[in-house]
Amino acid sequence: MATDELARARTLYSEAQVQQRVVELADEIQAHYGEEMPLLVGVLNGAVMFMTDLARRLAGDVRFEFMAVSSYGDATVSSGAVKILKDLDSDIAGKRILIVEDIVDSGTTLAYLLRMLRERDPKDVRVVSLLRKPIARQAGPAPDWVGFDIEDLFVVGYGLDFAGRHRNLPYIAALETD
Ligand code: IMP
Numbered sequence: 092m093a094t095d096e097l098a099r100a101r102t103l104y105s106e107a108q109v110q111q112r113v114v115e116l117a118d119e120i121q122a123h124y125g126e127e128m129p130l131l132v133g134v135l136n137g138a139v140m141f142m143t144d145l146a147r148r149l150a151g152d153v154r155f156e157f158m159a160v161s162s163y164g165d166a167t168v169s170s171g172a173v174k175i176l177k178d179l180d181s182d183i184a185g186k187r188i189l190i191v192e193d194i195v196d197s198g199t200t201l202a203y204l205l206r207m208l209r210e211r212d213p214k215d216v217r218v219v220s221l222l223r224k225p226i227a228r229q230a231g232p233a234p235d236w237v238g239f240d241i242e243d244l245f246v247v248g249y250g251l252d253f254a255g256r257h258r259n260l261p262y263i264a265a266l267e268t269d
């Protein structure tokens with residue numbers, strides 16, 4: 092049951108810590124792009140909280156859209172089959188794109204998104220991920236900005252779910268799995 096899960100969860104980053112880090116990331120992103128702000132592309136559903144907080148901290152012509160993808164398979168499947176469930180609404184040719192992700196674990200999802208979006212001839216594509224797990228530090232595409240490098244834990248909250256639960260938490264917690 093959901094309440095039992097939370098009773099056995101350990102807070103990794105409090106709401107204040109998350110908000111503080113989002114402000115820092117926004118400042119770095121703003122400084123990087125300057126006048127020519129990118130189209131923010133959020134990956135549903137996990138990146139929703141991060142996207143809305145990040146976007147509010149950016150100034151200028153800031154637009155955002157969402158994509159939905161589904162990853163098939165598990166750790167035993169290395170082929171990385173990812174399917175688009177909801178595509179972008181606009182043409183991104185010649186545009187600057189910033190992918191907004193909740194977490195990079197194996198990097199399969201991100202690698203697919205980067206490949207797919209680059210085929211559409213954007214001006215450039217960069218990535219900000221709130222969280223990154225150890226395996227992604229060794230292999231796979233490197234995000235341009237990372238909020239927190241975490242251990243190999245299963246985390247929930249601030250958009251991240253376990254079987255659809257706990258996305259609404261304003262903080263990030265690690266679930267004790269057994
Ligand atoms: P990847 O393709 O292995 O990098 O996995 C990326 C996706 O898996 C993320 O966008 C999340 O939706 C999900 N995911 C990976 N690790 C976690 C976690 O610890 N908690 C919740 N979702 C996770």
Ligand code: MG
Nearest residue numbers: 134137193194
């Ligand atoms: Mg995600």
